[in-house]
Amino acid sequence: MHFLPIASGKGGVGKSLLAANLSIALAQAGKRVIVADLDLGGSNLHLVLGIRSISRGIGAFLFQNVALEELLIQTEIPNLQFLPGDSEIPGMANIKTQHKNKLLKGLRNLKADYLIMDLGAGTTLNTIDCFLMSNRGIVVTTPTLTATLNAYFFLKNVVFRFLDTSFKKGSWAREQLNKLLANTAQVQKLYLPKFMEAVESNDPESAQHFFDAIKRFQPRLVFNMLEKPEDAERAARVRRSCREYLGLDLDHLGVIYRDELQDTALNSRLPIILYKPQSILSQAIYRIAEKILSVEEIDDTPMDWELFEENFQVANQEAEEDFEAKFQYLQELLDTGALNMADLIDTVKTQQLEINQLRKENLLLKSKVVKALQAGVKL
Ligand SMILES: Nc1ncnc2c1ncn2[C@@H]1O[C@H](COP(=O)(O)OP(=O)(O)O)[C@@H](O)[C@H]1O
Ligand SMILES: [Mg+2]
Numbered sequence: 001m002h003f004l005p006i007a008s009g010k011g012g013v014g015k016s017l018l019a020a021n022l023s024i025a026l027a028q029a030g031k032r033v034i035v036a037d038l039d040l041g042g043s044n045l046h047l048v049l050g051i052r053s054i055s056r057g058i059g060a061f062l063f064q065n066v067a068l069e070e071l072l073i074q075t076e077i078p079n080l081q082f083l084p085g086d087s088e089i090p091g092m093a094n095i096k097t098q099h100k101n102k103l104l105k106g107l108r109n110l111k112a113d114y115l116i117m118d119l120g121a122g123t124t125l126n127t128i129d130c131f132l133m134s135n136r137g138i139v140v141t142t143p144t145l146t147a148t149l150n151a152y153f154f155l156k157n158v159v160f161r162f163l164d165t166s167f168k169k170g171s172w173a174r175e176q177l178n179k180l181l182a183n184t185a186q187v188q189k190l191y192l193p194k195f196m197e198a199v200e201s202n203d204p205e206s207a208q209h210f211f212d213a214i215k216r217f218q219p220r221l222v223f224n225m226l227e228k229p230e231d232a233e234r235a236a237r238v239r240r241s242c243r244e245y246l247g248l249d250l251d252h253l254g255v256i257y258r259d260e261l262q263d264t265a266l267n268s269r270l271p272i273i274l275y276k277p278q279s280i281l282s283q284a285i286y287r288i289a290e291k292i293l294s295v296e297e298i299d300d301t302p303m304d305w306e307l308f309e310e311n312f313q314v315a316n317q318e319a320e321e322d323f324e325a326k327f328q329y330l331q332e333l334l335d336t337g338a339l340n341m342a343d344l345i346d347t348v349k350t351q352q353l354e355i356n357q358l359r360k361e362n363l364l365l366k367s368k369v370v371k372a373l374q375a376g377v378k379l
Pocket of ligand 2: 015016017039044118
């Protein structure tokens with residue numbers, strides 16, 4: 001089974017939207033798919049999938065010994081099953097290790113071609129361990145500064161998890177890491193390449209364990225809610241930071257524009273890929289599904305950096321093409337009268353409000369970043 005964990009760091013960036021629609025696209029391609037709501041405490045994937053109510057979820061498996069298979073709900077889409085989350089559990093962070101291990105084991109034993117996991121926001125250890133069920137997990141971000149920073153910090157935490165599991169008790173590296181972990185401020189400031197240099201010269205065995213483990217870890221980006229082609233270029237910055245400061249190679253699965261049709265799809269309680277398969281958003285999801293299917297056989301062999309370079313270029317190209325298609329579509333709506341001038345004026349007004357809001361947010365964040373940089377935080 002292929003595991004496809006979807007994480008982000010920041011909430012509201014489109015994880016559930018991607019999980020729901022991608023699972024449908026893969027099921028439509030003939031794969032047996034299970035989509036699991038692992039945003040415990042904030043479960044809402046059933047709504048995105050158009051399922052109105054659920055009686056019990058993962059909590060029943062964790063605390064009442066109900067088998068995970070018994071919780072699976074067959075959706076209206078052939079090949080697609082849904083594993084409901086649990087809003088009764090106060091968040092993934094609050095599950096004890098013993099229960100987390102039970103959950104990971106249960107998930108591993110499920111029978112399907114793909115298990116898509118909608119993970120909650122945040123960087124708790126439990127979320128990270130779910131993310132690490134695959135070496136090719138998906139990180140969703142939007143082009144905003146907060147979202148990209150959060151995606152980066154999420155990955156930084158994952159790299160720390162690799163350090164944590166690679167350094168054995170009693171080793172030099174372990175002791176250094178423990179010292180670091182005792183002080184959150186130091187962790188924040190840590191420049192990983194320098195730290196690893198020290199480990200390599202003082203404790204080469206530990207360094208090797210870490211490098212062996214991390215070289216297979218090649219997470220994949222999805223850049224969501226683009227407004228314009230230039231937004232896609234921010235992906236390159238996230239990639240550069242990951243490379244330079246974390247020694248990580250990021251792959252790119254593609255871009256998705258913000259699509260107003262998503263709101264109408266939500267209101268009609270249908271995933272957009274069923275509601276409007278021809279929309280820019282649905283087409284972007286199909287494209288992502290195709291990319292996932294095309295590399296499925298090489299799940300655990302590290303891929304070449306040059307291929308990722310190409311994938312980043314492809315994503316930029318797609319951002320250009322979709323932008324044109326978006327305007328063509330708008331023009332069609334205007335021509336057919338499906339969209340009138342009043343609608344258009346309304347849209348422009350709302351967008352203006354959003355832009356102003358974002359501008360304010362940006363200024364605030366910029367000042368925070370400047371302060372953080374002055375205090376020596378690396379990004
Ligand atoms: N590309 C998009 N275009 C339009 N709306 C979107 C897009 N992606 C996400 N949304 C909307 O943004 C909100 C947050 O998305 P969601 O998938 O719930 O995020 P997350 O699961 O990361 O918290 C939802 O209302 C969703 O419908
Ligand atoms: Mg969600």
